[in-house]
Amino acid sequence: EDQVTQSPEALRLQEGESSSLNCSYTVSGLRGLFWYRQDPGKGPEFLFTLYSAGEEKEKERLKATLTKKESFLHITAPKPEDSATYLCAVQARTGNQFYFGTGTSLTVIP
């Protein structure tokens, strides 16, 4: 069964304190792994797509990496405006469905 697990559920960081969010997945052949940011009451906003193990992508203070079993979203020197829920999702090669994790709620304290 395709499954996505994110940890931690919640994370509080001081401004400037770097950390990582984890997304572990079980899928029958990975077609793509996605990271989204979601602000309260809004739709998820696309951040990254990763296709294969070893791939990395960066955007401002965020860097996403992928292995065969998990992905990490590294946040370097976060700012309060980085506070949001970060969602991970996978799409299997054999189907057209998407499977989301329950997200990590990030709070960055000034």
Add this chain to the structure above:
Amino acid sequence: EAQVTQNPRYLITVTGKKLTVTCSQNMNHEYMSWYRQDPGLGLRQIYYSMNVEVTDKGDVPEGYKVSRKEKRNFPLILESPSPNQTSLYFCASSLISESTDTQYFGPGTRLTVL
């Protein structure tokens, strides 16, 4: 502006009263999908459509219907809503490519069924 729109944004209704939530995209995307988001359960896929007149069940299709008569529109129909369908609903769309499909989400519809 490229976007996915949903209407209404907020809806309070009563058990058994049929309702439709509309979804429209202006990006000529083939793939469209509906999700519900509940605390502790994350986003769960209800139905998706690969193209006009092609729809498939996601993980939680019970109590919902969809149709795809036009490429840009993908309405979600609740024939007889029940309180357990109270949730935040999102529509999403994407291109279909050989590699993968990045989805773009609408702003959400908050539904309360009394």
